[in-house]
Amino acid sequence: GIKVVNIDNRLDPDVLKSKKLDIPFVGPDNRKGSKLVGDYLAKQLAAGDKVGIIEGVPTTTNAQQRTAGFKDAMDAAGMKIVSTQSGNWEIDQGNKIAAAMLSETPDIKALLAGNDNMALGAVSAVRAAGKAGKVLVVGYDNIDAIKPMLKDGRVLATADQAAAQQAVFGIQNALKLVKGEKVDAKDGVIETPVELVIKQ
Known part of the structure; x- marks a missing residue:
């Protein structure tokens, strides 16, 4: 009789189905969020850019x-897309991967980082390679450390997925389940907002 709500990182829907479990997922559509960032970046580039x-x-x-x-x-x-490599969400790893991409593809025009920590690492790598202003960097999460970089153009864009609200959304829906109320889930998902964040 214990109600379970899945927040932020979705459990595998097929596994849930195979176990006959109905656990609603509360969180953002990461694919949609990163596409917003990517679409904005694409406007600053030309077709064929690496x-x-x-x-x-x-x-x-x-x-x-x-x-x-x-x-x-x-x-x-x-x-x-000349390369896709993992920076494991970390600043140092992001820096290492970005540095390698910059040296392997000298005419690369942009680095798209899956989170802002890796974007911070990429910004350092771009600076170290003497390519500040020549290689665009985007991230995801809108952490505090990225805000001054958005302001001065070292980072072009990021996405804000209302991270501080994720637990609130989750608890609100858990309370509904406990009361026996229906949650507003579509295919097992209660989608939370994601917004593009650019220089203000």
């Missing part, structure tokens, strides 16, 4: 979804 994707932990759903959203946007705009 880009690299620095993804999160590749076994996690949200990393997979964000990479898919970036690819959707880049493919639609005719960009050439």
